[in-house]
Amino acid sequence: xxxxxxxxxxxxxxxxxxQQTEMGRTQLQVSTGKKILNPSDDPAGSVQILNLQxxxxxxxxxxxxxxxxxxxxxxxxxxxxxxxxLVQRIRxxxxxxLNDSNTQNDRTTLAAEISQLNEQLLTIANTRDSNGDYIxxxxxxxxxxxxTVGASYAGDSGQxxxxxxxxxxxxxxxxxxxxxxxxxxxxxxxxxNVGPPSSGVLNIISTGSAHAIPSAIDxxxxxxxxxxxxxxxxxxxxxxxxxxxxxxxxxxxxxxxxDFTISMDGTLANGDSHQMNTQVTPSKxxxxxxxxxxxxxxxxxxxxxxxxxxxxFLTNITASLETIVNAQSEIGSRLNxxxxxxxxxxxISFAVEKTLSQLKDLDYATAISRxxxxxxxxxxxxxxxxxxQNLSLxxxx
Amino acid sequence: MSMLNIGTTALTxxxxxxxxxxxxxxxxxxxxxxRQRAEFSTYPPDFNGTSYIGxxxxxxxxxxxxxxxxxxxxxxxxxxxSQSDTILNFAHQVDDLLGSDELSLSNGxxxxxxxxxxxxxxxxxxSTRQVLLTKAEVLATRFNTLSQQLDxxxxxxxxxxxxxxxxxxxxxxxxxxxxxxxxEASNGSNVPPNDLLDKRDKLITDLSKLVSVTTVPDxxxxxxxxxxxxxxxxxxxxxIDLNIIPxxxxxxxxxxxxxxxxxNITSQISGGSLGGLLTVRSDIILSSKSELDALAxxxxxxxxDQHRKGITLTGAxxxxxxxxxxxxxxxxxxxxxxxxxLAVAFPVSSTEATLNTGFGQIExxxxxxxxxxxxxxxxxxxxxxxxSTTNQYTVADGTDTATFSxxxxxxxxxxxxxxxLTAAWTxxxxxxxxxxxxxxxxxxxxxxxxxxxxxxxxxxxxAELQTSKILNGGTQTFGDxxxxxxxxxxxxxxxxxxxxxxxxxxxxxxxxRYESVSGVNLDEEAxxxxxxxxxxxxxxxxxxxxxxxxxxLLNAI
Numbered sequence: 001x002x003x004x005x006x007x008x009x010x011x012x013x014x015x016x017x018x019q020q021t022e023m024g025r026t027q028l029q030v031s032t033g034k035k036i037l038n039p040s041d042d043p044a045g046s047v048q049i050l051n052l053q054x055x056x057x058x059x060x061x062x063x064x065x066x067x068x069x070x071x072x073x074x075x076x077x078x079x080x081x082x083x084x085x086l087v088q089r090i091r092x093x094x095x096x097x098l099n100d101s102n103t104q105n106d107r108t109t110l111a112a113e114i115s116q117l118n119e120q121l122l123t124i125a126n127t128r129d130s131n132g133d134y135i136x137x138x139x140x141x142x143x144x145x146x147x148t149v150g151a152s153y154a155g156d157s158g159q160x161x162x163x164x165x166x167x168x169x170x171x172x173x174x175x176x177x178x179x180x181x182x183x184x185x186x187x188x189x190x191x192x193n194v195g196p197p198s199s200g201v202l203n204i205i206s207t208g209s210a211h212a213i214p215s216a217i218d219x220x221x222x223x224x225x226x227x228x229x230x231x232x233x234x235x236x237x238x239x240x241x242x243x244x245x246x247x248x249x250x251x252x253x254x255x256x257x258x259d260f261t262i263s264m265d266g267t268l269a270n271g272d273s274h275q276m277n278t279q280v281t282p283s284k285x286x287x288x289x290x291x292x293x294x295x296x297x298x299x300x301x302x303x304x305x306x307x308x309x310x311x312x313f314l315t316n317i318t319a320s321l322e323t324i325v326n327a328q329s330e331i332g333s334r335l336n337x338x339x340x341x342x343x344x345x346x347x348i349s350f351a352v353e354k355t356l357s358q359l360k361d362l363d364y365a366t367a368i369s370r371x372x373x374x375x376x377x378x379x380x381x382x383x384x385x386x387x388x389q390n391l392s393l394x395x396x397x
Numbered sequence: 398m399s400m401l402n403i404g405t406t407a408l409t410x411x412x413x414x415x416x417x418x419x420x421x422x423x424x425x426x427x428x429x430x431x432r433q434r435a436e437f438s439t440y441p442p443d444f445n446g447t448s449y450i451g452x453x454x455x456x457x458x459x460x461x462x463x464x465x466x467x468x469x470x471x472x473x474x475x476x477x478x479s480q481s482d483t484i485l486n487f488a489h490q491v492d493d494l495l496g497s498d499e500l501s502l503s504n505g506x507x508x509x510x511x512x513x514x515x516x517x518x519x520x521x522x523x524s525t526r527q528v529l530l531t532k533a534e535v536l537a538t539r540f541n542t543l544s545q546q547l548d549x550x551x552x553x554x555x556x557x558x559x560x561x562x563x564x565x566x567x568x569x570x571x572x573x574x575x576x577x578x579x580x581e582a583s584n585g586s587n588v589p590p591n592d593l594l595d596k597r598d599k600l601i602t603d604l605s606k607l608v609s610v611t612t613v614p615d616x617x618x619x620x621x622x623x624x625x626x627x628x629x630x631x632x633x634x635x636x637i638d639l640n641i642i643p644x645x646x647x648x649x650x651x652x653x654x655x656x657x658x659x660x661n662i663t664s665q666i667s668g669g670s671l672g673g674l675l676t677v678r679s680d681i682i683l684s685s686k687s688e689l690d691a692l693a694x695x696x697x698x699x700x701x702d703q704h705r706k707g708i709t710l711t712g713a714x715x716x717x718x719x720x721x722x723x724x725x726x727x728x729x730x731x732x733x734x735x736x737x738x739l740a741v742a743f744p745v746s747s748t749e750a751t752l753n754t755g756f757g758q759i760e761x762x763x764x765x766x767x768x769x770x771x772x773x774x775x776x777x778x779x780x781x782x783x784x785s786t787t788n789q790y791t792v793a794d795g796t797d798t799a800t801f802s803x804x805x806x807x808x809x810x811x812x813x814x815x816x817x818l819t820a821a822w823t824x825x826x827x828x829x830x831x832x833x834x835x836x837x838x839x840x841x842x843x844x845x846x847x848x849x850x851x852x853x854x855x856x857x858x859x860a861e862l863q864t865s866k867i868l869n870g871g872t873q874t875f876g877d878x879x880x881x882x883x884x885x886x887x888x889x890x891x892x893x894x895x896x897x898x899x900x901x902x903x904x905x906x907x908x909x910r911y912e913s914v915s916g917v918n919l920d921e922e923a924x925x926x927x928x929x930x931x932x933x934x935x936x937x938x939x940x941x942x943x944x945x946x947x948x949x950l951l952n953a954i
Contacts, residue, residue, distance in 0.1 A: 002921070004918050005916070038489065061514045139849030162518055
């Protein structure tokens with residue numbers, strides 16, 4: 001076939017231009033490190049890259065959220081740790097104060113110290129975070145949860161969640177009333193003589209540690225012979241003969257009875273009857289409980305027979321401590337969950353980054369060898385061009 | 398005829414051949430030039446009574462080596478290649494635009510939702526809220542920028558259409574003029590005016606770069622040129638103009654009108670850069686824009702609806718986050734400037750009664766009222782009381798009651814649409830709650846109005862929209878929808894690229910075949926030069942010999 005001279009020229013030229021374009025592309029790939037320069041280079045891949053980048057961004061945000069959640073939970077955990085230490089100290093001081101060897105003065109001093117610690121405990125309940133938000137007032141983070149030791153909870157029950165993974169919400173705060181309030185028990189003695197008021201007086205001499213009253217205990221005196229009958233849950237336990245003021249350990253009477261030592265004093269009459277029971281307040285703040293105890297301790301009104309009763313206070317403070325410790329362990333488990341989710345997220349991030357890199361990043365070895373091949377191609381095209389262009393019959397005329 | 402005369406015809410004919418060869422050589426770089434060849438033929442012989450004696454040579458015609466079929470093919474492929482090239486050129490720009498990290502909506506959406514998460518983490522922090530507002534503005538601005546850029550491409554298409562139509566008119570006028578010249582040049586004779594034909598063919602090929610054309614030769618040597626579905630743009634020596642007219646629906650778009658009455662032939666135009674411009678405008682630029690507009694509207698509507706269900710830092714109901722109500726990519730704007738006006742809290746919260754002894758939980762899952770809402774959201778507190786004998790919660794608002802079943806052993810995490818449950822109530826409770834845990838008998842939960850600054854539930858609900866498949870009938874997230882826009886353009890660009898390469902290949906091959914007929918080869922011409930030079934020298938020798946013969950005769954006398 002004939003070939004026109006201009007066509008030879010154009011063909012060679014366009015071959016060189018094509019080679020240059022291809023080489024330029026490879027060069028751009030090498031200098032940017034990107035396999036896909038424009039979405040049109042690989043439409044499906046580009047969309048996948050967008051999706052993967054979104055997943056990475058989201059996972060990074062989950063990680064950031066996890067950091068924040070961990071931070072908040074750690075602050076709360078720290079506060080509760082301090083609160084636990086304070087409550088334990090208060091409990092020790094209370095035990096010390098309840099010891100009968102104390103004088104009124106000793107007790108006043110101890111009461112002052114406990115009161116001081118109570119104020120500190122209150123400060124912890126009113127802890128604020130770096131934003132000035134109260135961390136123990138639920139959603140109402142601008143409202144001080146407990147303004148005074150006697151005040152009731154002013155916050156709400158809101159729990160702020162943070163998203164640390166797809167669909168994984170972690171509560172990062174606890175309402176103050178869930179932590180600093182617990183069931184409050186008060187042992188009460190009431191005269192339940194069906195006739196005239198009892199002339200004998202029921203005296204609680206001491207209480208042991210296991211003195212919760214499962215159900216109301218009736219303690220009645222009857223004559224002929226003089227008998228003190230302790231009835232709980234319909235089962236009577238009798239002490240015969242009984243002399244006024246004689247101490248009776250209920251636990252020794254029967255192991256199923258609570259750990260109280262009581263006596264009935266005064267002039268005993270047939271039919272005298274008292275009922276011992278535990279009055280339960282569903283929820284009372286620890287500050288108020290301590291404060292009541294401080295008042296009692298400083299006025300030296302903490303004998304077994306006084307109200308609030310020594311054993312009751314220890315029971316209540318122990319229950320409060322338990323609530324705080326439970327909250328602490330709950331926070332611990334949330335921190336654990338955050339950590340686990342963080343591991344999951346890192347795993348996902350790693351896998352996604354790897355896939356993304358495979359899609360997006362240039363394989364330098366391949367690209368460089370392609371570049372040298374293309375350089376060679378261009379050189380060949382240039383050389384053949386100059387050779388071919390030199391060939392002309394006119395050179396020989 | 399004498400030897401001298403024969404020699405003279407040879408000299409004349411050879412000179413013509415040398416001229417043609419020189420003409421070929423000198424037009425080696427002339428675009429549209431088709432090589433010419435002088436056709437030698439014998440002079441009519443003399444009859445001397447017994448035989449015919451040859452009487453020399455003459456140039457019959459100077460032939461133009463031209464293959465009409467290949468020329469038509471070249472025009473077809475030129476039109477197609479030019480169309481693909483135009484599409485590719487614009488498609489690449491749109492492709493770059495959507496793929497760039499700086500303008501990508503994908504990044505914009507991610508930045509926005511990350512900021513929403515940060516606000517959920519710290520709902521009372523003004524600076525975090527401010528960051529969210531900034532990110533929301535960035536998102537809106539990205540929509541605006543993309544929209545402006547696409548509008549810019551539409552403008553560019555308009556301008557190019559205008560320029561191309563002017564070029565078409567210039568070319569058709571040129572073709573009409575050439576028709577006239579050709580009619581005049583070949584008037585009454587069969588001698589083809591080769592160079593005029595070349596010029597006309599070149600003009601038609603140039604025209605086919607702008608628009609796909611068909612040609613019909615006329616009896617008198619002129620050629621009729623037609624575009625679209627048979628609209629004549631050249632008839633004999635008359636050219637009929639194309640014009641730019643405004644699109645009937647969107648007057649900002651240029652359309653193509655035909656003839657003095659400007660009949661709209663836009664939809665019939667195909668091929669060439671005109672066809673390419675019209676295709677890229679409808680298939681890439683305008684379709685991307687409408688997809689972006691739809692996405693902008695969805696983003697605005699969905700985020701606004703959720704935002705308007707929330708409570709601001711000052712206790713008011715949230716307003717629109719983006720405006721206007723019928724937002725598109727070009728018009729979407731951030732509607733609020735005060736970071737406190739971000740509605741991050743829920744208007745309702747659930748409280749567990751202090752006396753509850755079980756471990757049940759009831760949380761507000763979503764606020765189901767359709768904005769605009771009014772405050773207080775609940776007309777009265779709503780209580781949910783559990784009955785462990787029947788495993789039922791009783792819902793009551795003081796006026797009406799309803800019940801739903803909840804088995805703590807198997808249904809923890811149950812979502813209950815209270816709106817459906819209380820549809821018949823005087824005031825239905827438009828909430829969905831999540832019921833979980835194991836409540837004790839008579840445990841009570843109260844749903845009441847709330848406006849607490851530390852509440853982040855609406856921020857979490859807003860953040861949830863990032864991963865919710867809420868678009869296109871619940872199949873796509875916002876990010877997915879943007880991915881579709883990018884993919885559509887990328888695929889079309891890719892197709893245009895492949896198509897351009899294919900058309901280029903076809904065109905190159907056809908040009909090669911066309912050139913093999915019509916192109917000038919310098920070696921061939923050099924050989925012809927030598928050949929005709931030798932012929933000329935030989936013919937000159939005839940004259941010399943004739944002279945010698947004549948001298949011999951003279952000397953003999």
